[in-house]
Amino acid sequence: MQTIAKKLGLKYFGTKDEIEEQILNYLSLDDQYSTDHDMWRFNSEGIIQLICIDLKYVLDKFLNLGDLKELCSDLGLPISGSKIVLINRLNDSKKININDVLENLHDEDIEKLSEELKIDDSIDDASELIQEITKKINSRISPLTLNKKEANTTYGYKFDIAISYAGEQGVIAEKIATVLKKSNIKVFFDKYEKASLWGLDLATHLQKVYSEQAKFCIMLISNDYRKKAWPNHERAAAIERYINNKSDYILPILIDDDAWVDGIPKTISYFKWNETSPKEILDAVRLKLK
Structure with a gap:
C-alpha cells in the first residue's frame, strides 16, 4: 500500500x-x-x-472449518473437504439461508457485520440487527451473480465447466470448449488460460481448479488419458471433489471404448464421443447448469 x-x-x-x-x-x-x-x-x-456481503461471505468470515463441518452434518451434507468446498456445498444446497447463520453468531459478530453493511448504528438490539442485516442482504442481487439468460454462469464457482483431457485429444477438447464459450458458458480450457497460468505452480493451481473452482468437470477418457501425468493429477483432484460432494460433478466422455479410469464407478452414465456431437454436449451442459 x-x-x-x-x-x-x-x-x-x-x-x-x-x-x-x-x-x-x-x-x-x-x-x-x-x-x-x-x-x-x-x-x-x-x-x-x-x-459484496452475502451468505458465502458470512460463512467464510465468521465460521471456522469445524463450524462448517458441524453445520453440514446437521443438514445431512457431507463434511469432508476444504473450507471453500464446504462453503460452496452449503450455498448450493439451498438448505440454509442468511438468517439461519446470523442467529447463531455472537453479538459482537453481528455488530461487525452491521457496521460493514452500514446499518443504522442506533439499533442496539441484536435481534433487530439480524432482521435489518437479513433484509438488506436479501433485498439486493449480488453484483457477483450474473444474469443466467446472459451468461449461464453458476454462482459460487469461477468456472461452469473445467475440461480435463490428454494432449492427444486436444482437438476434441477445443471443439467442446469453443461451443461452450460461444454460448457464454465459463469454461476452463488450458489454451484459453495461457496468460493467467504463466508463472504459476501448475500442480497447486490445477488442483484448485478441478477440486474447487468449477461447477462440473468434463473428463475426456482415453487410453492416452490414463497414461499421462497431468491428466492423472487433474483426475485425482476431480475425484476428490466427486467423493466429497457425492454429486454428478464428473461428466465423462469416452473417447476409446476400452478406456476407463480408476476412482470413477463404472456405473456412472457417460457419453461416447463417436456418438455425440459438440452441440449435443452443449445442450446437456445447459441442462446441468439450470
Missing part, C-alpha cells in the same frame, strides 16, 4: 488505515462503488478488491 500511495503522489507514512484512507479519498471509491458493493480492500498483490 505504501508503494501504491507513493506512485499516486500521496503521503506514504502512517498506519495502514491512514494510508488506505488517503488512497480511498484520492480515488473516490466510496462514491464510485457504494451502490454495487459493500466494501473494498487491498488484496495481497496491492490490487483493489470489491466485496
